[in-house]
Amino acid sequence: MSQQTTIRKLAELVNTPVEKLLEQLAGAGMKFSGPEQVVTSTEKVKLLGFLRRAHGKPEQAVEEATEASKKITLNRRKHQEVTVNAGRSKTTVNVEVRQKRTYDKAAARMTPDEERADILRKLEESRQRNLDEQAALAEKDRLRDEAIVRKREEEVAAKERAEAEKKAAEEAAIAAKAAEAAAASRPAAARPAADAAPAAARAARPPAGGPSAPPRGAAPPRSDDRNNRSPARTDRPGGDRFAGQMHLSAADRARRGNSNNNNNRGRPGSRPQPGRRDSRGSQNSGPHAFERPTAPVVREVAIGDSITVADLAAKLALKGGEVVKALFKMGVMATITMSIDHDTAALVTEELGHVVVRAGNDDVEEALLAATGEERGEAVSRPPVVTIMGHVDHGKTSLLDYIRRTKVATGEAGGITQHIGAYHVETPKGVISFLDTPGHAAFTSMRARGAKLTDIVVLVVAADDGVMPQTKEAIQHARSANVPLIVAINKIDKSGADPMRVKNELLTEQVVSEDFGGDIQMVEISAKAGLGIDDLLEAISVQAELLELKAVADGRASGVVIESSLDKGRGPVATVLVQQGSLKKGDYLVCGIQYGRVRALFDETGKQPDQAGPSIPVQVLGLSGVPEAGDDFVVVEDERLAKDVAQQRETKRRESRLVQSAGSRMEDIMATLGKGEGQQVLNLVIKADVQGSVQALSQALVGLSNDDIRINVIHSGVGGITESDANSAVASKATVIGFNVRADASARRIIESNGVDLRYFSIIYDVIDQVKQVASGLLGVEIREEIIGIADVRDVFRSSKFGAVAGCMIVEGIVKRNKPIRVLRDSVVVFEGELESLRRFKENVDEVRNGTECGIGVKAYNDVKPGDQIECFERIEVPRTL
Structure with a gap:
């Protein structure tokens, strides 16, 4: 043909x-x-x-x-x-x-109009990224220096505080010992006379548990017993042997005599020595004499969420070995340094005969609640928060594109939303905040989090595709969060569209349209052509009026984290949704286990608003670390309270992790031994650009484990792959997965020298598919991206024919003109495409090798800057092995 x-x-x-x-x-x-x-x-x-x-x-x-x-x-x-x-x-x-x-065959060429439209689209995309990156580079060095200085000051202050506390404890212990020694060495005459009779009575009674007096009629001891022989008469002071006690009263002399007799009881022939105190007699005589308890002591032990075995033994006044032995009898194998949970500690405490009391260690949390509950004003109407949910490629982001008049999906890898996007827009019906959630199956937690933050869920269903698995899952999330649902039937302008089919399929999920006598609004729209968008906004406004949404606009702000990431220039960046109060620049806030002062606020367009009220999403700079997506945040009065709350939460989280990893039960160990060594372990180190992707990847990959292979994520985080990540992978023989991030030079050296498997991905489908094939034991070939060359951009020149031309030096490998390339900025991918020209001096060349200068023109991308890296790679087929 x-x-x-x-x-x-x-x-x-x-x-x-x-x-x-x-x-x-x-x-x-x-x-x-x-x-x-x-x-x-x-x-x-x-x-x-x-x-x-x-x-x-x-x-x-x-x-x-x-x-x-x-x-x-x-x-x-x-x-x-x-x-x-x-x-x-x-x-x-x-x-x-x-x-x-x-x-x-030669690929079909685009028409001039299509080529022009494609170039304009990519230029708009690069301009949008430029706006974001210029703001990021402005405070790069200053924030880094401030973070280093702040960290050093905190370390010095903590060290001085620990030394002061240790010194004070030592001085208190020395003072206590000195007081006890002074009380013991005080002469008997200086004691109150009122204590003489009770002391004499106690001295006459044999000490509890001490040796009894010899029975009547027992044989006298031998006179040559050197241990019980009284001192020689020449060593005694002159006069009567009681001369040293003549100044004492009769009661005191009787008490001292009885005390000496008690100390010498059982040692026949021994005599008290005048002027000398028996050290053994001082322990069992006087008002502070030790008496063995006649009944077991029952203690009330305060136990928190977790406690170490050593601390529990100290509270029980037992040796650590006895508590370890009791735990072993209960079937829990733990050492003295391990942490155990509250239930296990309560069981072993009751087993040892003591009473458990729940420890109240939430003093800082109570202070936080008291501080946040002080200022509450009058509630006023607030904009609705609307979450767009649905299956992959059903038009969620395209719908927001039409409403916002911007392009969002073109900036995502493969045209698929990988993150939760938060926007607030001015519509003819008022201000509406939108949350765009991913539709892939791996982002279940992100969709569930979006449903919990929202007031209204808009379910987008394609009229030509119908109800799909993620559509059903979105319906379940909306029901579990008790959020009203509005169905937007998209793509009605396509030839195969059948809105009635969508309504009938939704009936099986108990989603009944108003046309069928139900209470669910269903609007037929076309996100590309703009059909029915006004009707959808009208439906959202009507639903918002029915809900009567209100919030306190004044006072300290509180809300929740939608997404978070680590920017190399700006530091930790958190996208938050304000739910109460107003968030202003300079506020102190605690966010999960992180805290800090708001240094800057950014909206979705890159502008810096003065404040953010209820239902408004903003980006926050100034936190001490990257918070987890879904953490609550609250503004506090000062940094001290925020720091105390964050540290206490971090301590609790660390203890809970130690509890999960400690104390294996013998049943579990025997079950593991019964399986033998048939199960293999695949260790992974996951690094991604945002926190939501880290959570989605970790949950999706760990869920692939089966009886034959177990997926174990030993470390995950946000940001580029560092030297620490590479060392962790080497120590655990793990595979490193970089999702929209790259490894720095020091990490690459460690990875290459130790043969660590490093894989880069930009679409979550590829990550899950490759790990799934390995976990399922499927052999075959895989498409792997191999970096063949890296060029450093030294300068950028402008050409009337090719636009921006980058003057580069090839620092690694070889760059070929017919291979795909990526543009990296601070180890993060900012563009992926192909080369338009590759020149050596004035001649076009097919390849340029390491150590050679060249000119590179990137096709449809004019935002190359000095300091960027151009990465040339090729896709190869590699046999898959386990």
Whole structure:
């Protein structure tokens, strides 16, 4: 079949009536007026994809067919005869030569108008990124220096405080010992006379648990017993042996005599020595004499959420080994330094005969609640928070694009929303805040978080696709959060649209339209053409009026974190949604286990508002670290309270993690031993650009574990891959996954020298698919991206033909003109495309090697800056092994 043919010839070749072929072309979005029109190869491929989707074949099959249509294979045969001399006779042999060659067809070129529109779109995208990056580079060095100085000051202050506390404790202990020694060495005459009679009575009574007096009639001791022999008379002071006690009263002399007799009881022949105090007698005599308790002591032990075995033993006044032994009898294997949870500690405490009391260690949290509850004004009306939810490629982001009049999906990898986007827009119906959630199955937690933050959920369903798995999941999230639902039936302008089918499918999910007597508003829209958008905004406004949404606009702000990331220039950046009060620059706030002072506020357009009221999402700079998505934040009076709350929360979280990793039960150990060594462990180190992607990747990959292989995420975080991440991967033999981030130079050296498996991804589908194939034991080939060269941009020149031309030095590998490239800025991907020109001096070249200067023109991207890196890579097929 030729490269171009008419509709009539195509119908004859595929044995289909012309009228039916015209209907199929119209269904695929291509309208032809007559059978004599020419059909190009691109239109044939589009028709083939439409027919495969209509017959239920997966999208992957369509892509494979598209790739196959770009290739042509030629088979050739050549026959000839060869004469062979076999001795005296000659033999003729027929030889057939077969050749098979595959050629790639030239890609169809875009029309000038399409090419211009594509260039304008990419220029708008680069301009939008420029605005964000200029604000980021302004405070890069200052914030970094302030963070270093603040950290050092905190370390010095903590060290001085610890030394002062230690010194004070030592002085108190010395003072206490000195007081006890002074009380013990004080003469008996100086004691109150009122204590003489009780002391004499106690001295006459034998000490509890002490040795008893010899029975009556026992034989006297031997006179040659050197241990009990009294001192020689020459060593005694002159006069009577009681001369040293003549100044004492009779009661005091009786008490001292009885005390000496008690101390010498059981040692016949011994005599008290005048002027000398028996050290053993001082412990069991006097008003502070020790008496063994007659009944077991029952203590009330205060236990928090977790406690170490050593601390529990100290509260029980027992040795640590006894508590460890009791835990072992209960089936819990733990050492003295491990932490155990509250329930386990309560059981072992009751087993040892003591009473458990819940420890009240939330004093700082109570102070926080008291501080935040002081200032509350009058509630006023606030804008509604609307979450856009639905399946992949059903038009969620396109709907927001039309409302906001900007392009968002073009900046996402593969046109798929990877993060939660937060925007507030001015509409004819008033201010509305929108949250755009991803539709992929791995972002379940992000969609659930979006449903909990919102007032109204707009469920987008494609009229030509119907109800899909993520559509059902979004309905469940909205119901669990008890949030009203509005259904937007999108893509009604397409030829295969059937809104009634969507309404019937939603009936099976108990979502009943108002047309069918239900209470769910369903609006038919077209996000591309703008049809029905006003009706949708009207439905949102009506629903918001019914809810009577109100919030306190004055006072200290509180809200929740929607998304967070680590920017190399600006530091930790958190996108928050204010729910109460007004958030202003300079406020102190505590956010999960992080705290800080608001240094700057940014809205979705990059502007810096003075404050943010209820239902307004903003980006916050100035936190001590990257908070987790979904954490609550609250503004406090001073930094001291914020720091105390954050530190206490961090301590609790660390203790809970220690409890989870400590104290294995013997049943679990025996079960592990019973399985043998058949289960393999795949360790992963995950780094991503935002916190939401980290959570989604970790949950999705850990969920792939089965009986044969276990996926273990040993470390995850936000930002580029650092030297610490590389060392963690080397120590645990883990695979490093970079999602929209890259490794720095020091991390690459460690990874290359130790042979660590490092993989870069920009779409979550690829991450899950590759890990899923390894975990499922599927062998085959995988498409892997291999970096073949890196060029540093030294300067940028302007060309009338190619736009911005980057003067580069090749620092690694080789850069080829026909290979795809990425532009990196601060180890983060900012553009992915291809080269438009590669020149060495004034000549066009196909490749440039390491250590060579060259000029590079990036196609459809004019935002290259000095200091950027251009990464050249190729996709190769690598055999998959476990």
